[in-house]
Amino acid sequence: MALTKHKSASVSDNRENDRENRANLKQDRRAVQTRRQLDAAFVDLLHRRAYGNIRVSDITRKAGVGRATFYAHYSSKDDLLRSQFNRTVAPMLALKPQDPCPLDASALLAHVQAMPRIYKALMGPAAGGAPRILLERFEQRIEESLALRAKLFRDIPAGLNLYQVVTTRFVASSLFTVMECFVETSAPESPQALQAIFSGLVGGGLVAFGKIASVQRN
Numbered sequence: 001m002a003l004t005k006h007k008s009a010s011v012s013d014n015r016e017n018d019r020e021n022r023a024n025l026k027q028d029r030r031a032v033q034t035r036r037q038l039d040a041a042f043v044d045l046l047h048r049r050a051y052g053n054i055r056v057s058d059i060t061r062k063a064g065v066g067r068a069t070f071y072a073h074y075s076s077k078d079d080l081l082r083s084q085f086n087r088t089v090a091p092m093l094a095l096k097p098q099d100p101c102p103l104d105a106s107a108l109l110a111h112v113q114a115m116p117r118i119y120k121a122l123m124g125p126a127a128g129g130a131p132r133i134l135l136e137r138f139e140q141r142i143e144e145s146l147a148l149r150a151k152l153f154r155d156i157p158a159g160l161n162l163y164q165v166v167t168t169r170f171v172a173s174s175l176f177t178v179m180e181c182f183v184e185t186s187a188p189e190s191p192q193a194l195q196a197i198f199s200g201l202v203g204g205g206l207v208a209f210g211k212i213a214s215v216q217r218n
Contacts, residue, residue, distance in 0.1 A: 052128025099147035100203030138172035
């Protein structure tokens with residue numbers, strides 16, 4: 001009798017676990033679908049207007065969801081942009097810790113060339129806080145490359161020191177400038193040519209700066 005009760009209890013527990021797992025899976029799928037709707041609405045709006053002129057209500061209306069649903073996934077419009085960057089743009093910035101220029105941005109520059117309206121919306125005069133967020137995300141990616149370089153060559157001191165801060169901001173602002181000028185002028189250069197400009201500007205600057213920093217440390 002005790003064995004029968006134990007088996008019944010186990011079967012009941014398993015069924016409850018199965019129901020819970022199915023419910024969680026359904027909820028996860030719904031969350032993924034909602035994020036896709038919000039992402040698609042956000043990108044569509046960027047094709048039409050500057051980032052600074054887009055409101056959360058515009059995104060929710062376009063996505064067909066409520067404001068409460070939006071805030072269940074993102075804390076703000078800026079949070080949505082950061083999420084988009086981390087998933088879409090960051091992988092386009094290949095880390096090159098062994099090269100004078102710590103990033104290969106060719107894939108990103110090709111994306112800019114293919115979708116200039118989006119980047120005009122993010123970098124133009126009505127872009128609001130978008131340029132600051134782009135620079136912030138560029139810096140994070142650059143810091144990852146510099147951290148790898150420090151491990152490989154031990155030529156960059158660890159930690160947030162002046163050398164690392166200046167290097168990070170210099171590379172990030174240089175990349176932003178190349179992108180901004182390309183978007184403003186609709187230049188005919190290929191992504192590879194733009195990467196060469198970026199790499200030449202940054203690589204030479206970092207080599208010279210590294211020599212100065214080395215002398216100061218010694």
